[in-house]
Amino acid sequence: MQKSLVIDADKCTGCLQCEMACSVHAEGVFNPSKSRIKTFPFHDEGIFVPYTCTQCDEAWCLHACPVEAIQLNRETGAKEVINDLCVGCKVCTISCPFGTINYNADSGKVIKCDLCGGDPECAKACPTSAITYVDANWTGYDKMKQYAAKAIPGQPAS
Amino acid sequence: MHHVIIGAGPAGVVAAESLRKADSSAKITILGKESEPPYSRMAIPYKLKGKIEEEGMYLRHDPEHFKALDIDVRQCNVDKINPESKTLELSDGSQQSYDKLLIATGATPLTPPVEGMELPGVHKSWTMDDMRGIESLATKGAKVVQIGAGFIACTNMEGIVARGVDLTIVEMEDRMVPRMMDEIAGNMIKDWCISQGVNVLTNGMVTSIKESTNSASRYQVTVKQKGASSVAEPVAEEKEGGGFFGAIKKALFGGEPEVVAARASEEITLDADLVIVATGVRANIGFLEGTGISVDQGILINERMETSVADIYAAGDCAQGKDFSTGEQEVHAIQPVAVEHGRFAAQNMLGRSVENPGSLNMNVLDAVGLISCSYGLWMGVEGGDSVKVVEKDLWRYLNLQFDGDVLVGTTAIGVAQHMGAMRGLIQMRANLGEWKAILMEEPARIMEAYLALTQSAVIK
Numbered sequence: 001m002q003k004s005l006v007i008d009a010d011k012c013t014g015c016l017q018c019e020m021a022c023s024v025h026a027e028g029v030f031n032p033s034k035s036r037i038k039t040f041p042f043h044d045e046g047i048f049v050p051y052t053c054t055q056c057d058e059a060w061c062l063h064a065c066p067v068e069a070i071q072l073n074r075e076t077g078a079k080e081v082i083n084d085l086c087v088g089c090k091v092c093t094i095s096c097p098f099g100t101i102n103y104n105a106d107s108g109k110v111i112k113c114d115l116c117g118g119d120p121e122c123a124k125a126c127p128t129s130a131i132t133y134v135d136a137n138w139t140g141y142d143k144m145k146q147y148a149a150k151a152i153p154g155q156p157a158s
Numbered sequence: 159m160h161h162v163i164i165g166a167g168p169a170g171v172v173a174a175e176s177l178r179k180a181d182s183s184a185k186i187t188i189l190g191k192e193s194e195p196p197y198s199r200m201a202i203p204y205k206l207k208g209k210i211e212e213e214g215m216y217l218r219h220d221p222e223h224f225k226a227l228d229i230d231v232r233q234c235n236v237d238k239i240n241p242e243s244k245t246l247e248l249s250d251g252s253q254q255s256y257d258k259l260l261i262a263t264g265a266t267p268l269t270p271p272v273e274g275m276e277l278p279g280v281h282k283s284w285t286m287d288d289m290r291g292i293e294s295l296a297t298k299g300a301k302v303v304q305i306g307a308g309f310i311a312c313t314n315m316e317g318i319v320a321r322g323v324d325l326t327i328v329e330m331e332d333r334m335v336p337r338m339m340d341e342i343a344g345n346m347i348k349d350w351c352i353s354q355g356v357n358v359l360t361n362g363m364v365t366s367i368k369e370s371t372n373s374a375s376r377y378q379v380t381v382k383q384k385g386a387s388s389v390a391e392p393v394a395e396e397k398e399g400g401g402f403f404g405a406i407k408k409a410l411f412g413g414e415p416e417v418v419a420a421r422a423s424e425e426i427t428l429d430a431d432l433v434i435v436a437t438g439v440r441a442n443i444g445f446l447e448g449t450g451i452s453v454d455q456g457i458l459i460n461e462r463m464e465t466s467v468a469d470i471y472a473a474g475d476c477a478q479g480k481d482f483s484t485g486e487q488e489v490h491a492i493q494p495v496a497v498e499h500g501r502f503a504a505q506n507m508l509g510r511s512v513e514n515p516g517s518l519n520m521n522v523l524d525a526v527g528l529i530s531c532s533y534g535l536w537m538g539v540e541g542g543d544s545v546k547v548v549e550k551d552l553w554r555y556l557n558l559q560f561d562g563d564v565l566v567g568t569t570a571i572g573v574a575q576h577m578g579a580m581r582g583l584i585q586m587r588a589n590l591g592e593w594k595a596i597l598m599e600e601p602a603r604i605m606e607a608y609l610a611l612t613q614s615a616v617i618k
Contacts, residue, residue: 009613038575038576040605040606040609042606042609042610049609049613051609051613060494060578063172063494063497063498063501064493064494064497066168066198066200066201066217066493067198067201067210067214067215067216067217068216068217068218068219085214085219087201087204087209087210087214088204088209088524089200089201089204089522090522090524090529091200091493091494091522093522093577093578094494094520094521094522094531094533094577094578094580094581095494095520095578095581096578096581097578097579097581097582097585098578098579098582098612099575099576099577099578099579099580099581099582099605099608100576100578101578102574102575102576102577103529103574105527105529105574108209
């Protein structure tokens with residue numbers, strides 16, 4: 001059974017532990033700007049929205065890559081950047097209509113959520129269970145995906 | 159069923175793979191011109207930079223990839239298509255029949271009408287062979303002149319500069335990347351490049367390349383550059399009407415203020431060991447003459463990627479298909495569109511009617527470290543609102559273009575995070591509602607607007 005990151009913004013306190021955990025796991029530094037998950041504050045509403053890749057079926061990033069540097073991990077369902085292959089052309093960063101794959105100028109490669117290979121640090125670090133890693137068929141995940149899918153008309157199967 | 163694909167670039171390869179995924183028994187053949195395995199032209203700058211080896215440019219890395227999918231990739235040139243007999247005439251004299259044909263022949267770089275284009279140190283920057291030619295000459299300290307500052311030229315710059323050459327770029331227009339960047343953005347990129355040690359001559363036209371008469375370099379490149387005084391004074395124009403001055407200029411000069419008052423051009427001579435020609439590309443459609451396939455700038459295709467001739471489809475750089483923003487047929491010679499085209503073409507070749515809602519024009523550029531992107535109607539629409547924030551000291555620029563309360567185009571410089579959300583917002587065609595006014599005030603809050611609109615159930 002594949003699992004998915006499910007985000008419940010109502011529970012988020014904006015503590016940014018997820019960003020810290022992500023950055024230290026992925027880059028070895030406590031630097032939220034290196035995190036693959038971002039928490040956006042909405043000051044007027046007083047809420048925080050953690051946001052990261054939903055590992056969407058369309059896989060815009062994967063298809064747009066000209067050198068096969070983004071590949072599907074069949075075990076986790078994550079679309080992963082293969083660092084040795086990424087040339088840093090950034091085409092994926094403009095192709096992903098969710099804005100969840102970004103260029104890291106320090107490494108010259110792109111970065112995105114890879115579900116930490118199946119044990120995501122953000123979910124473990126979240127003190128309020130705003131981020132959980134649960135069975136993909138949990139209904140809330142479908143809802144989250146629908147928001148994402150609203151984003152743009154679908155592409156045909158490849 | 160035999161699907162034949164002409165062209166081994168991203169459009170052709172993705173189409174072949176999509177066909178195979180849906181139909182395990184069809185015969186699939188890709189006919190490619192070049193001797194290498196299918197590779198990505200986009201990766202050339204990164205090979206020049208030394209970031210990857212040639213194998214790193216390949217579209218697929220498993221040497222058995224195409225064999226495993228039972229896709230026959232053959233090297234040969236197609237001279238002619240005979241739609242009546244559904245056959246292709248190949249350059250080796252043989253014939254190839256097809257049931258469904260996909261033309262994905264890509265584009266070819268233009269050769270400007272300049273004396274000396276045939277000299278051995280003058281290279282295009284398009285094929286693997288071109289890349290090898292550049293590599294052999296772009297050595298540390300070499301004097302390099304690049305003609306053109308368009309998208310491909312600017313992307314290339316990264317690779318060439320990294321080799322430690324002394325680079326001069328000559329561009330005919332008044333700014334860099336004129337076809338994807340407005341005046342502010344194009345000039346900011348120019349200033350950046352100059353600050354990084356690249357010599358940039360805009361309003362310049364190369365008139366000849368000749369063997370050098372001195373020992374300083376191999377060639378001498380003559381450039382005619384319009385002096386600063388020959389260019390109309392910049393006027394603080396409103397985008398749409400051009401304001402009062404724009405109206406006067408239009409009345410006086412017929413709406414072409416940039417080219418008025420052309421005084422004597424200055425002639426400059428540049429030393430060069432290598433000249434790179436990157437002055438745009440043209441769709442490879444010459445061989446279609448007499449087939450009845452309708453062409454304009456590219457092969458005209460409908461939403462199902464069909465050409466005007468039955469059972470013949472087109473995709474990628476050679477195709478002129480529906481533009482998302484305008485609904486008109488446009489050539490979008492970019493990687494993401496090539497892939498989209500390939501996927502749509504495959505579905506329709508399989509007999510499923512799947513319509514392409516239109517391809518969004520988009521580009522991302524890394525001009526020696528300054529990252530920029532543009533989407534859709536970045537030049538704006540008539541009667542639409544726009545907001546532009548220029549932060550020169552920070553090398554940052556953001557331009558949002560609206561049609562009513564719908565975002566239709568953007569330009570961004572120095573915005574490295576979440577650029578893709580701009581695509582999302584544009585392609586959703588979402589009514590921004592109250593966010594329109596917020597963005598007009600604070601365009602940098604675009605990611606918030608995106609989240610508010612896509613995750614509204616979460617936020618409100």
